[in-house]
Amino acid sequence: MQVGILGFPQSGKTTIFNAATRGTAAVSAYSSQNKPNIGVAKMRDPRLDTLTQMHKAPKVVPAEVVYVDMPGAPDEFGKSAGIVGELLSHLQRSDALMIVARGFEDPSVVNERNRIDAVRDIDEMLSELAFADLAVLERRVQRVKDSFKGAKQTERAGLEKEQALLEKMQKELENETHIRHQQLTPEERKFIVGYKFLTDKPIIAIANVGEEGISKVDALDEEMAARFAAQGVTTGALCGKLEMELAQMSPEEETEFRAEMALKGESGLDRMVRLCYEALGQMTFFTAGPKEVHAWTVAKGSDALAAAGRIHSDLQRGFIRAEVMGYEDFVECGTEVEAKKRGKLRQEGKTYVMQDGDIINVLFNV
Numbered sequence: 001m002q003v004g005i006l007g008f009p010q011s012g013k014t015t016i017f018n019a020a021t022r023g024t025a026a027v028s029a030y031s032s033q034n035k036p037n038i039g040v041a042k043m044r045d046p047r048l049d050t051l052t053q054m055h056k057a058p059k060v061v062p063a064e065v066v067y068v069d070m071p072g073a074p075d076e077f078g079k080s081a082g083i084v085g086e087l088l089s090h091l092q093r094s095d096a097l098m099i100v101a102r103g104f105e106d107p108s109v110v111n112e113r114n115r116i117d118a119v120r121d122i123d124e125m126l127s128e129l130a131f132a133d134l135a136v137l138e139r140r141v142q143r144v145k146d147s148f149k150g151a152k153q154t155e156r157a158g159l160e161k162e163q164a165l166l167e168k169m170q171k172e173l174e175n176e177t178h179i180r181h182q183q184l185t186p187e188e189r190k191f192i193v194g195y196k197f198l199t200d201k202p203i204i205a206i207a208n209v210g211e212e213g214i215s216k217v218d219a220l221d222e223e224m225a226a227r228f229a230a231q232g233v234t235t236g237a238l239c240g241k242l243e244m245e246l247a248q249m250s251p252e253e254e255t256e257f258r259a260e261m262a263l264k265g266e267s268g269l270d271r272m273v274r275l276c277y278e279a280l281g282q283m284t285f286f287t288a289g290p291k292e293v294h295a296w297t298v299a300k301g302s303d304a305l306a307a308a309g310r311i312h313s314d315l316q317r318g319f320i321r322a323e324v325m326g327y328e329d330f331v332e333c334g335t336e337v338e339a340k341k342r343g344k345l346r347q348e349g350k351t352y353v354m355q356d357g358d359i360i361n362v363l364f365n366v
């Protein structure tokens, strides 16, 4: 799953990218970079550690999130030039979007936005995303109208339907209802997939507060949630600079530091990954054995066949059945043999709906 990070110049996008991916991309007090940074964050999950211990497995593979950190694009934002070009195509390719808004005061870091106001910046950024979709919709409506001229009688009904749909979406988007939250039929949803609308993606908005604002994080968290929940935007406040420094420490040092600073146990990094993951409606399942313990993600509500396909296309193609047990059950039983004895290791077919934490072994034949 890919998350695209965007925001006004100098808001701390690359800093937060580094925090999330434990990366070391250059951050600077002026916008210089014009290529996106791409990095991978491992998803921490305590269940993974427990399973690894129980199986004494030498290899652990956490689930991953790919982050793409966009350059500041000073010419493209806030001047209603819209989101275009390479930036647009990176965003279109992402499964979720993360808006980073500046919430830190620092006279040494250029600020083109005259006053620090994360809520205002997020609001404008959301408008930019909506504008980008509106531009696509307008162009498409025009094209449909143009094609009426040469259209055969049989094609007209389809074109009329398309025009009505696009205009309905346009109107709702103008009223700030993101495409993701518009009432569309499954058929209509299928029809628009190819457009890769930006407001059809889950959006997470992060306020990047400075060390000096750390005490205000909870209040800002609440303010943002109240302001953006109606639009279906997930929000959070954190200190990017501090998180980046913590992400570059060893896990032991990090834990110690957090305790000293009385920071919440969950790191900003873990929290962000979790927000993305929840926004995307994903859940985790495991494959676990003496050789390897592996965490996988799949959309909530997926069946065993889809889960098998996440592991390998052969498992999906040659699916016979799956042996499934819940994480809690396995931990309680201690071993697979015991789980089987107590009837906790179940035989399930293709259509079994996967539950978060399921441990699965797919029997297959290709």
Ligand SMILES: Nc1nc2c(ncn2[C@@H]2O[C@H](COP(=O)(O)OP(=O)(O)OP(=O)(O)O)[C@@H](O)[C@H]2O)c(=O)[nH]1
Pocket (backbone or CB within 6 Å): 007, 008, 009, 010, 011, 012, 013, 014, 015, 016, 026, 027, 028, 029, 030, 031, 032, 033, 070, 071, 072, 073, 104, 105, 106, 109, 208, 209, 210, 211, 239, 240, 241, 242
């Ligand atoms: N004081 C302070 N400075 C920060 C904080 N977060 C980021 N910065 C600084 O702000 C400057 C810009 O940070 P970046 O992470 O490069 O911001 P960006 O949004 O990626 O910038 P562009 O890609 O150029 O648009 C750097 O000098 C950072 O060190 C913070 O929480 N506090």
Ligand SMILES: [Mg+2]
Pocket (backbone or CB within 6 Å): 013, 014, 015, 033, 069, 070, 071, 072
């Ligand atoms: Mg940057």
